[in-house]
Each structure stands twice: as structure tokens, then as C-alpha cells.
């Protein structure tokens with residue numbers, strides 16, 4: 399991506415899909431096998447594909463790093479769900495970020511929201527810098543005038559995470575995109591926390607949407623994968639070249655698993671969001687809790703943005719909260735839950751808890767971390783799709799153990 403003085407290309411958008419989300423999730427990229435009639439695609443493990451004469455492959459494929467049937471089908475599915483013309487799958491969410499940053503010319507400048515995923519922060523500060531790309535972090539992308547102040551002649555990209563990880567702050571994607579586009583700058587949105595069921599950033603003007611597929615899209619905590627979805631043929635050309643040239647691609651088996659996972663995304667994302675609202679409400683009423691970050695609550699400072707850009711104003715399945723008792727209180731809470739497992743990651747069918755300051759975001763220097771609201775007492779919660787009453791009871795007892803000091807013995811669910 400290189401910056402010019404001209405406004406950036408406005409590529410044609412993907413045609414409006416004929417079907418609703420659930421129908422697309424089940425059917426997009428899922429052709430029946432033309433030979434056997436199999437309703438579920440076969441896993442195509444072959445790394446190489448026969449050619450009849452030199453340069454004449456039998457079908458559409460030559461070598462699995464360049465493309466394979468399972469990756470194609472998965473990419474077709476995600477493109478449909480994100481209302482994109484193209485999707486490109488990678489071996490992880492982090493590899494997706496790396497490929498996008500690799501596409502920037504040396505000397506480029508990126509503006510990013512401050513509270514990005516810790517690994518994204520690590521890539522921006524430790525890896526991108528090594529090939530001459532600098533990143534300015536800002537907590538204030540919501541005031542789109544602040545964007546104008548940060549723009550340099552070399553700025554080529556704005557990086558948004560909305561909701562952000564782990565503080566669940568939101569960015570008005572449409573406002574930022576229209577401001578960025580006036581300066582010829584592309585906008586990337588990490589949509590991992592929402593999934594395309596809750597939010598479709600390309601519809602709001604973003605140029606590229608990225609996901610850690612590892613989370614909601616796969617949804618079963620058994621695949622590491624990433625994906626980028628976009629409309630611009632120029633960006634697609636650049637990124638698909640790098641997808642093959644760098645080779646950080648997912649296996650056919652992982653594509654097959656993630657494709658199977660995404661077929662129930664609409665059911666899982668809605669159930670997780672309903673559970674998260676119940677848990678956020680309980681936490682916000684608890685004397686043991688200092689603050690709750692959840693965009694589904696009326697008290698969230700950017701609730702109006704959630705109403706504008708999330709499906710049905712849903713808050714998603716993720717929330718975080720500050721517990722009384724500092725880092726020890728947070729650690730005691732996470733050790734005391736019996737249904738919520740203490741573990742990194744998110745977006746699976748099972749509920750998880752973690753302490754970002756010492757786990758997922760531990761690599762970010764304390765000052766930068768706290769400036770972004772990631773305090774030692776912050777607990778991040780990924781609500782799964784278990785029954786809400788059980789999750790509520792578990793949170794209630796863990797709060798008592800954490801703050802009132804009763805001994806909690808972790809027995810498993």
C-alpha cells in the first residue's frame with residue numbers, strides 16, 4: 399500500500415447477499431461434491447495436484463500453499479459473511495496482521511488505537527519497526543478530529559480494534575473511515591471480538607477486516623487461524639501475493655474445521671452475547687466490582703456506537719471488569735471459578751476468564767498498559783454458550799471467594 403495525494407480507490411462493494419446470515423453461514427462455500435454428491439466437502443490433504451501437460455493442471459489447483467479446495471471454500475464463506483468480494487486465510491490472526499503490515503512500504507506510518515491485542519502491539523513495536531514502519535498509538539480515535547492531527551505525509555494505514563481487547567472500548571468506524579479516506583489512508587478493523595455476526599466493518603467504510611479465526615469464527619478452541627476480508631482488487635492482489643510468498647497459510651484440515659465451526663456462528667454469537675449481558679448486569683450490581691466494561695450495557699460510554707454499528711445493538715460475548723482487591727483479587731477470582739476456565743483466548747463455546755495485565759497483555763509496558771485502562775485488577779471474561787443461570791451462580795460464588803477470602807476449591811464443572 400502506498401500513499402498518493404489522490405483519494406483512495408473506492409472499489410465496488412460486494413453485491414448485497416440474497417440470503418440472511420444463518421443461511422449464508424451454512425451454505426456459502428459449501429458446494430455438494432459433483433462426483434459423489436457428498437453434502438460435506440472432503441478434506442483435500444494432497445499438497446500437489448496433477449497436470450496433464452506442463453502448466454496445465456487438471457483442475458484449478460497446483461500446489462497447496464498457493465491455494466487448495468478447503469481454503470477456497472472457507473474464504474468464500476467468510477467473504478459472504480463479511481460482505482466482502484475477497485477473503486484470504488492465514489495460519490493465525492497474527493500472521494494476518496503480519497501480512498498486512500508487510501504490504502506497507504518501508505517508511506510508512508500507521509495510526510493505531512492504543513488498547514490493541516498484546517500480540518498486535520508486539521508486532522507493531524518490535525517487528526514492523528524493524529522494516530521501517532512506525533506506529534503511533536492513540537486512545538482517542540473516537541474524536542475523529544484527533545486523527546487529522548496524527549496524520550503525517552507517510553501515514554498509510556489506520557488500525558482499529560472495535561471492541562478493543564481487553565477494555566471493550568469502541569471506535570466509530572464510519573467516522574474514522576471517512577476522515578481517513580479524505581487523506582488517502584486505508585482503514586483496517588480487527589473484528590475478532592464481534593465476529594461478522596455482530597458487526598460488518600466493510601459496510602461501515604473500512605477497507606480491510608481481519609479476524610483471529612481462532613476465536614468466534616472457528617468457535618471450538620481447536621484451530622489457530624486468521625482471515626482478512628476486503629473489496630479492493632488492488633489490495634487483494636498485494637495480499638494474495640504475500641499470502642503465497644510468505645506462506646503463512648492454514649492447513650486444509652484447519653480450513654475444514656474452521657468452515658464447520660462458522661456454520662453455527664450465528665447461534666453461538668447470539669447465545670454468548672445474551673450470556674455476557676446477564677453476567678455484565680450481575681457484575682455491575684455487585685459491591686465487589688469497581689467497574690464493568692461491556693458495550694451491551696446502557697452505562698457503557700460508547701453505547702450509542704454499539705447501537706449504531708452492532709447487529710441489534712448486541713454487546714458481544716466479551717466483557718472485562720475491575721475487581722476489589724487488586725491483582726490478588728483478580729487472581730483469586732480466576733482461580734475460584736468452576737465453570738469458567740482460567741485460560742487465555744476467547745470466543746469458544748466454553749466460558750473463560752483471564753487477567754490481561756499478567757497474561758495476554760503482559761508484554762505491554764505498565765505505563766502504556768495502564769494508560770489504555772488495563773489495570774492489574776482487570777479480569778477479562780469470554781462468555782461461552784453454557785446456561786446463563788449456571789454462569790451467574792459461578793460468578794457470584796467466585797466474587798465471594800475472591801473478595802471475602804473464603805477458600806475456593808476448583809473442582810471442575
Ligand SMILES: Cc1ncc(COP(=O)(O)O)c(C=O)c1O
Pocket residue numbers: 490491492493515517518559563588590591609610611612622623624743
Ligand atoms: C483481537 C485479537 N486480534 C488478533 C489476535 C491474534 O490471533 P491469533 O492468536 O490467532 O494469532 C488475537 C488473539 O488473541 C486477538 O484477541
